[in-house]
Amino acid sequence: MLQYLIILLDDTSVSFCHYENKKTERRLIPLNDLKEGILFAMKQNLMVQFVYPAYELPESYQTVIESIDNHKIQPASFGNTDADVVVYTCREAISETGFIHKDGAAFVLRVNKEELFAGYTEILLLLKRLNRLTLVVTDIETFRKEDVERYGEIVSTFKKGIMEQFDGESIPQLNLLTDRVRLDKMNNCNAGVGNITLAPNGKFYICPAFYLEDEAEAAGNPVDGLDIPNKQLYKLNYAPLCRNCDAFHCKRCVWLNRKTTLEVNTPSHEQCVTAHLERNMSRMLLKELQAKGLFPGKEIKAIDYTDPFEVKERFQ
Numbered sequence: 001m002l003q004y005l006i007i008l009l010d011d012t013s014v015s016f017c018h019y020e021n022k023k024t025e026r027r028l029i030p031l032n033d034l035k036e037g038i039l040f041a042m043k044q045n046l047m048v049q050f051v052y053p054a055y056e057l058p059e060s061y062q063t064v065i066e067s068i069d070n071h072k073i074q075p076a077s078f079g080n081t082d083a084d085v086v087v088y089t090c091r092e093a094i095s096e097t098g099f100i101h102k103d104g105a106a107f108v109l110r111v112n113k114e115e116l117f118a119g120y121t122e123i124l125l126l127l128k129r130l131n132r133l134t135l136v137v138t139d140i141e142t143f144r145k146e147d148v149e150r151y152g153e154i155v156s157t158f159k160k161g162i163m164e165q166f167d168g169e170s171i172p173q174l175n176l177l178t179d180r181v182r183l184d185k186m187n188n189c190n191a192g193v194g195n196i197t198l199a200p201n202g203k204f205y206i207c208p209a210f211y212l213e214d215e216a217e218a219a220g221n222p223v224d225g226l227d228i229p230n231k232q233l234y235k236l237n238y239a240p241l242c243r244n245c246d247a248f249h250c251k252r253c254v255w256l257n258r259k260t261t262l263e264v265n266t267p268s269h270e271q272c273v274t275a276h277l278e279r280n281m282s283r284m285l286l287k288e289l290q291a292k293g294l295f296p297g298k299e300i301k302a303i304d305y306t307d308p309f310e311v312k313e314r315f316q
């Protein structure tokens with residue numbers, strides 16, 4: 001069921017996920033399209049998430065934005081911000097010396113492989129001062145065997161860091177590890193099913209990445225309604241590997257799927273293996289937390305594979 005409408009306010013709106021936004025020329029969504037998008041969200045009872053560029057919007061836009069209950073996703077370069085989600089680059093996160101953030105704000109840190117491998121100890125330090133950190137590795141599809149091994153070591157270091165920072169009450173939250181500990185069912189990105197994106201050209205897309213990759217791939221508009229070609233393919237039930245998988249925290253990125261396997265419902269080896277490394281380390285974290293009295297009765301089962309494709313006959 002559709003629950004969220006993501007509105008990209010500008011062509012230069014910050015990326016908060018795997019995709020890169022290489023656009024540098026501003027193209028603000030026309031005010032009328034913004035209003036149509038908000039009306040669509042109101043009629044469908046959707047929560048709106050506005051994705052901001054790194055510049056101040058005209059007052060007329062701010063007034064329209066505040067006409068509906070919303071979540072704001074903003075780049076950290078905004079400085080002091082009342083965003084619900086603040087998106088950092090690695091350099092910004094490490095050098096940041098105390099912007100004022102809204103209480104309860106969540107933080108997204110987008111890093112590539114090189115930045116992660118070189119800066120993971122600094123990333124761990126960030127956990128001490130941020131409420132919740134969502135780490136997005138932007139080039140997971142480039143991981144080779146040795147990168148996966150290195151990634152495993154780093155995720156293990158993150159687990160140790162979380163336990164060291166755990167004060168007996170609140171657990172530092174890092175999506176890669178603490179999400180799976182809490183989840184009992186799939187909680188994926190759900191683009192094209194649970195959320196849809198309105199782009200600055202006034203048209204709908206499966207997600208921001210689909211828009212940035214090819215504007216011709218529109219999936220309707222707020223006036224005529226949604227029109228998603230082969231829309232069943234975005235549903236979990238139509239993803240033969242994912243629907244039986246218990247890496248519940250995995251993004252299950254349909255854009256990445258299509259980029260790597262040419263099918264939106266077939267994941268790449270790299271996406272599955274990294275998600276399973278995280279899943280298995282979450283299992284160890286769970287055990288350590290249980291030894292301290294948390295999550296009684298909760299179980300993440302031991303498994304003998306790291307890519308569901310290796311045991312696909314069991315996943316039929």
Ligand code: SF4
Binds near residue numbers: 253267272
């Ligand atoms: S780990 Fe692989 S099979 Fe499991 S949900 Fe993620 S993409 Fe799907």
